[in-house]
Amino acid sequence: MLAASMVANISVAQQRNPYTGDPKMAKAGEFQFRINCAFCHGLGARGGGRGPDLTRAHKRHGDSDAEIFNTINNGVPGTAMPQNGTTGQGVGMTEEEIWQVITYLRSVEVKATAKVAGDPVHGKQLFYGDGNCSGCHMVQGKGGRLGPDLSGVAGARSPEYIVDSVRNPSRRLAKGLLEATKEFPQEYETITVVTSEGKKIEGVALNEDSFSVQVMGQDEQIYSFEKASLRSFTKSRSSLMPKYDESLLSDKDLQDIVAFLISVGSQ
Amino acid sequence: MKTTVSACLLLFAVAASQAQVTSSRLLNSAKEPQNWLTYSGDYSGRRFSGLDQINAGNVHSLVAKWVYQTGATGKFETTPLVADGVLYATAPDNRAFALDVRTGRPIWLYQRQLPGDIRPCCGRVNRGVAILGDKVFFGTLDAHVLALDTKTGNIIWDVTSVDYRLGYSYTVAPLAVKNLVIIGVSGGEYGIRGFIDAYDADTGQRKWRFYTIPGPGETGHESWEGDSWKIGGAPAWMTGVYDPATNQILWPTGNPSPSNRGEGRSGDNLYTNSLLALDADSGKLNWHFQFTRHDEHDWDATQVPIMIDLGEKHFIAQANRNGFFYVLNRDTHKLLFANPYAKTTWTNTKDAEGRPVQDKEGGPTPEGRAICPGALGATNWMSPSYNSQAGLFYVNAREECDIFSTAPQPYEAGHAYYGSAYFPADETEPYWGALRALDPATGKIKWEFRHTSPSWSGVLSTAGGLVFTGDSEGNFIALDAQSGKALWHFQTGSAVYAAPMAFAVDGHEYVAIAAGSSLYAFGLP
Numbered sequence: 027m028l029a030a031s032m033v034a035n036i037s038v039a040q041q042r043n044p045y046t047g048d049p050k051m052a053k054a055g056e057f058q059f060r061i062n063c064a065f066c067h068g069l070g071a072r073g074g075g076r077g078p079d080l081t082r083a084h085k086r087h088g089d090s091d092a093e094i095f096n097t098i099n100n101g102v103p104g105t106a107m108p109q110n111g112t113t114g115q116g117v118g119m120t121e122e123e124i125w126q127v128i129t130y131l132r133s134v135e136v137k138a139t140a141k142v143a144g145d146p147v148h149g150k151q152l153f154y155g156d157g158n159c160s161g162c163h164m165v166q167g168k169g170g171r172l173g174p175d176l177s178g179v180a181g182a183r184s185p186e187y188i189v190d191s192v193r194n195p196s197r198r199l200a201k202g203l204l205e206a207t208k209e210f211p212q213e214y215e216t217i218t219v220v221t222s223e224g225k226k227i228e229g230v231a232l233n234e235d236s237f238s239v240q241v242m243g244q245d246e247q248i249y250s251f252e253k254a255s256l257r258s259f260t261k262s263r264s265s266l267m268p269k270y271d272e273s274l275l276s277d278k279d280l281q282d283i284v285a286f287l288i289s290v291g292s293q
Numbered sequence: 294m295k296t297t298v299s300a301c302l303l304l305f306a307v308a309a310s311q312a313q314v315t316s317s318r319l320l321n322s323a324k325e326p327q328n329w330l331t332y333s334g335d336y337s338g339r340r341f342s343g344l345d346q347i348n349a350g351n352v353h354s355l356v357a358k359w360v361y362q363t364g365a366t367g368k369f370e371t372t373p374l375v376a377d378g379v380l381y382a383t384a385p386d387n388r389a390f391a392l393d394v395r396t397g398r399p400i401w402l403y404q405r406q407l408p409g410d411i412r413p414c415c416g417r418v419n420r421g422v423a424i425l426g427d428k429v430f431f432g433t434l435d436a437h438v439l440a441l442d443t444k445t446g447n448i449i450w451d452v453t454s455v456d457y458r459l460g461y462s463y464t465v466a467p468l469a470v471k472n473l474v475i476i477g478v479s480g481g482e483y484g485i486r487g488f489i490d491a492y493d494a495d496t497g498q499r500k501w502r503f504y505t506i507p508g509p510g511e512t513g514h515e516s517w518e519g520d521s522w523k524i525g526g527a528p529a530w531m532t533g534v535y536d537p538a539t540n541q542i543l544w545p546t547g548n549p550s551p552s553n554r555g556e557g558r559s560g561d562n563l564y565t566n567s568l569l570a571l572d573a574d575s576g577k578l579n580w581h582f583q584f585t586r587h588d589e590h591d592w593d594a595t596q597v598p599i600m601i602d603l604g605e606k607h608f609i610a611q612a613n614r615n616g617f618f619y620v621l622n623r624d625t626h627k628l629l630f631a632n633p634y635a636k637t638t639w640t641n642t643k644d645a646e647g648r649p650v651q652d653k654e655g656g657p658t659p660e661g662r663a664i665c666p667g668a669l670g671a672t673n674w675m676s677p678s679y680n681s682q683a684g685l686f687y688v689n690a691r692e693e694c695d696i697f698s699t700a701p702q703p704y705e706a707g708h709a710y711y712g713s714a715y716f717p718a719d720e721t722e723p724y725w726g727a728l729r730a731l732d733p734a735t736g737k738i739k740w741e742f743r744h745t746s747p748s749w750s751g752v753l754s755t756a757g758g759l760v761f762t763g764d765s766e767g768n769f770i771a772l773d774a775q776s777g778k779a780l781w782h783f784q785t786g787s788a789v790y791a792a793p794m795a796f797a798v799d800g801h802e803y804v805a806i807a808a809g810s811s812l813y814a815f816g817l818p
Contacts, residue, residue: 056700057700057701057702057713060698060700060713061709061711061713065715069661069696118709120708205788206787207368207787207788207790207809208746208765208766208788209746209747209765209788210723210724210746210747210765213723234745234766235745235764235766235767235768235784236742236743236744236745236764236766236768236770236779236782237768237779237782263723
């Protein structure tokens, strides 16, 4: 709460970053970033468990200095992005420190994102057709429910990250439900159970505790199990998503799918 | 009129049972297991209840008897005290309250008007009160110590301990000893100089202060580089224990500042991450044991230590945030052993006394290095418990590794002073945790109950052969003390950040836990 209140005491924040282009300030901002932001946004601002990749030039909640300042200082209601100083991890930043962080983010921003190599029209056909992505993933209200909704993924993750997630889906499992008072989100782990009647059900974990598990089956039904009543319970960090290697999906087709996701998701 | 008469009779009946909590009652708290008179239940720190009405045979039928909702948000870390039918506890934002233990109905409520620029590190939390005479005592986030009237919640005295704007605060439950209120300060994230204070319970007058970092001319001062001692941390934010046989307060201390940067504060950095044995009357240091020398991981050694007597020998045991379980002889002050109870990668060697010492590759780097346990430690503020009947020490262990980095950071009064921070390791195994039962004679793990994710809950053990704890998925769980088998659980609806306690009224045993914004009391149907 320290910095939040200190900043709040300053009547109107500046609209422009006073440290623009200053490498010393960018370095100071990197340290601030590590203390206050990296827990969610990852080392180097390349995205982490909860937070989007901030090296992307386009930020969902505004690209201007003033907008980014506002996002950092006030948080984003309805998301995991907290108000400055309320994370419980760090202790908040002063106005100067927020500008340092913005200077740092500008220094690691990837500029060349305007041109996308792939063909988004073909990518869309693949997504909903032969690529079979929409069997499990939804984009703008169309598609399946088993995997994460990808409507906004391109605004949160770099193209390289998306490519890696398709080629190696088990390397980093996507994060799912985050409860208000819990530190760690549920991940898209694969659950396999055999019920007391001998019925086998495989699906994705929606939530889990020591005694129960909530699963979305491959049939998109929501199941709830008491672990003690099951014949067997297995949890795996091997994703239900097939590993799309080049024999399943060529580099070019994958680029097209990424281009489609960027065309819808980074707006 | 008849109603009035019977109401008066009832009031009289209840009031008659309300003797004051004297220091002699605190010394002999084992004789009144229906009450819970100190943070850890007694002076030894065991967090053990002598009540056995709820036991392994009937715990499966446990039900919620009442729930009190504080309306506060943030981590609810309190351990309530119960004295003669009244429960006293605290809640976030420096709320304090008294409840009728029979019904959970409030008797009085207090909330401090906190200034806007307080410096809590990790939430606007508080872990509870101490009780003595007709007062309860608690420390505030703006670094005051308060005495409230047990019957009304009115302020009897209010003492400014230190300037909170320099980064000091109180989150700890104080400990009442003789006629003193002992309290340790928080602020290891701000470059404070830590201390433990003792206040006269009647007047609030400060009787002694022990600085946890020695000043010029004092023993241990040479363990600091230059002026680093002035801002070297060593907070004391968890409740210690009291050994009446030697009249010593045994109180643990926290990390050196900046927590993740050793450069600029070379040396052992006494008395950070130590157990201090202070004379209760004078506050003078009798002896100390430093668990982690020159720490660079933010591994506060503030975990509640437990005095354990085995045969004629007097020990004190601590499951430390650095991943080792230490057992010390209280008479000789020598380390018996330090055994890992969770995954540790920061040390492969021990010094001549048997104390683990950090490897060259065990500290943070500018680029970041994966080290276990993680920054939040193999355990943290969640209280352990010791059950002498089972002969086991119970602790919630966190299995996690983090990437520790370090960076230069200038000190600025009242500002965060970390020397960089930590991050979850990207592609490591997911974090998990377990309630572990340790043998204090050998340090061996006897059993574990695995949690889905690391728990922040403390542990209670009881004469009913039970262990109670919570998890981050919101369950409050009863387990068999000998086998670790889960016998009962209740979904509270929030990750648990508090430690359980037990009490009895009208012959009925209750077990209580804080979770979310609610305080729950469970009993047999």
